[in-house]
Amino acid sequence: MSEYDIAIVGAGAAGLAAAIAAGEATSESRLRIAIIEGARTPGAKILVSGGGRCNVTNQVVSPEDFWGGPHPTIRRVLGAFDVPRTIEWFKKLGVRLKLEPDGKYFPVTNDAQTVLDALLGRVATLGIKLIPGTRVISVEPLTNHFKIGLSKGSPIHADRVIIATGGLALPKSGSDGAGISMLRSLGHTIVPTTPALAPLILGKSSDLGGRFSEFSGVSMDVRLRLRRNRQVTAELTGALLFTHFGVSGPVAMNLSRHWLRAKLEDERAALHVTMGSPTLSSSEAADQWLIEQSAKHPRQHLATILATLFPERFAKALATELGDVRTLAHLTREDRLRLAGMLSDLPLPVTGTRDYSHAEATAGGVDLHEIDPRTMQSRKIPGLYLCGEILDVDGRIGGFNFQWAWSSGHVAGWAAAERD
Numbered sequence: 001m002s003e004y005d006i007a008i009v010g011a012g013a014a015g016l017a018a019a020i021a022a023g024e025a026t027s028e029s030r031l032r033i034a035i036i037e038g039a040r041t042p043g044a045k046i047l048v049s050g051g052g053r054c055n056v057t058n059q060v061v062s063p064e065d066f067w068g069g070p071h072p073t074i075r076r077v078l079g080a081f082d083v084p085r086t087i088e089w090f091k092k093l094g095v096r097l098k099l100e101p102d103g104k105y106f107p108v109t110n111d112a113q114t115v116l117d118a119l120l121g122r123v124a125t126l127g128i129k130l131i132p133g134t135r136v137i138s139v140e141p142l143t144n145h146f147k148i149g150l151s152k153g154s155p156i157h158a159d160r161v162i163i164a165t166g167g168l169a170l171p172k173s174g175s176d177g178a179g180i181s182m183l184r185s186l187g188h189t190i191v192p193t194t195p196a197l198a199p200l201i202l203g204k205s206s207d208l209g210g211r212f213s214e215f216s217g218v219s220m221d222v223r224l225r226l227r228r229n230r231q232v233t234a235e236l237t238g239a240l241l242f243t244h245f246g247v248s249g250p251v252a253m254n255l256s257r258h259w260l261r262a263k264l265e266d267e268r269a270a271l272h273v274t275m276g277s278p279t280l281s282s283s284e285a286a287d288q289w290l291i292e293q294s295a296k297h298p299r300q301h302l303a304t305i306l307a308t309l310f311p312e313r314f315a316k317a318l319a320t321e322l323g324d325v326r327t328l329a330h331l332t333r334e335d336r337l338r339l340a341g342m343l344s345d346l347p348l349p350v351t352g353t354r355d356y357s358h359a360e361a362t363a364g365g366v367d368l369h370e371i372d373p374r375t376m377q378s379r380k381i382p383g384l385y386l387c388g389e390i391l392d393v394d395g396r397i398g399g400f401n402f403q404w405a406w407s408s409g410h411v412a413g414w415a416a417a418e419r420d
């Protein structure tokens, strides 16, 4: 007979949500649940999340906020444990959340520790056994139960297993992809992994796009477009931050997975990233804007007008690109067209992205087609459930990745608790 009804591998956001959901699912008979966690102190990633404040979820979460596996599957999982239920759940755990103007929810304490303490506190009151500092090295399906090999001590046995070992982002937190390798050896298909939500690295040259490190520290709203063999394959708007190595900020980080996936699919594909004003979506629109500004403010200095779109330092650099043009009245048609191109589609010489140590998520993972979204149970191995970042689902910045962890964790926990 197994020592545990349910063993959960990984005490990150998804594993803790699954444990609590399973622990709360049965009121009459208490299930024997264990969480095995490789790190000595669990929850490292929760603590660093959202700049230490933990962006728990978002006001509006839909499948369109995610990339990877099929949207109908993601919709079903998110729908089973949605944002209002998440907020209510946290309230019951004693974590009050506040909504910020950009739609992100944070704990009112502005401290990620509040979230982790509440999750671990609930795990303890439910009598769930947390086994920290122990890595799972193998999961072996036997008749009606699983044998779980550990990095120390004897193997344990459990009737059902939930794997919540995360992806590869921030490996020092303990999420190093070991769970993905384990599932590959159990016969699951792994969609190739790349970092997601990572800053972009830019090359250097004498062009304006190659001198962006001069603007290190400057932040502005932009539209980024990724073209693959001239076709626009991703178009995103949001805040961009120039750094000494390239660009960061939500829009650059959201774009990183698209750049890496395109390179993964075709190493030789010609990829171009361009940056422009979020309000001027084409060079025609930018040209029209310049014509209007020239008619309204002929005596204005070009840099002053451009500073209505971009921060002053960047506006000055753009104006300087046109040589000795001083006022809008001096702008020739040729200057105007060149500037319109720069305002809407300035090349950003992306050479790559930072690695997993600087990424907030993983793109790719266990193929979502092999998971039943009603239960998060493996379609290949009955009694084995998966949740969180280990799956081929990655969200954009804004609390979406945690929402996926809470939702998929709940579905897995409920289902594992109810299985005969």
Ligand SMILES: Cc1cc2nc3c(=O)[nH]c(=O)nc-3n(C[C@H](O)[C@H](O)[C@H](O)COP(=O)(O)OP(=O)(O)OC[C@H]3O[C@@H](n4cnc5c(N)ncnc54)[C@H](O)[C@@H]3O)c2cc1C
Binding pocket: 009, 010, 011, 012, 013, 014, 015, 036, 037, 038, 039, 042, 043, 044, 045, 046, 048, 049, 050, 051, 054, 055, 056, 057, 134, 135, 136, 137, 164, 165, 166, 167, 169, 170, 173, 174, 175, 176, 177, 178, 179, 359, 360, 361, 387, 388, 389, 390, 398, 399, 400, 401, 402, 403, 405
């Ligand atoms: C710097 C940073 C900031 C972020 N900020 C936000 C944010 O504000 N909002 C948001 O929505 N998302 C954020 N994210 C993303 C979010 O943290 C993750 O998507 C989420 O934590 C994934 O949860 P998970 O439980 O699936 O995996 P993880 O949190 O990675 O947890 C997996 C756990 O499994 C353990 N483990 C791994 N292998 C084994 C093994 N073999 N045996 C035992 N244990 C094992 C690991 O030690 C780890 O504790 C951020 C990520 C980073 C890196």
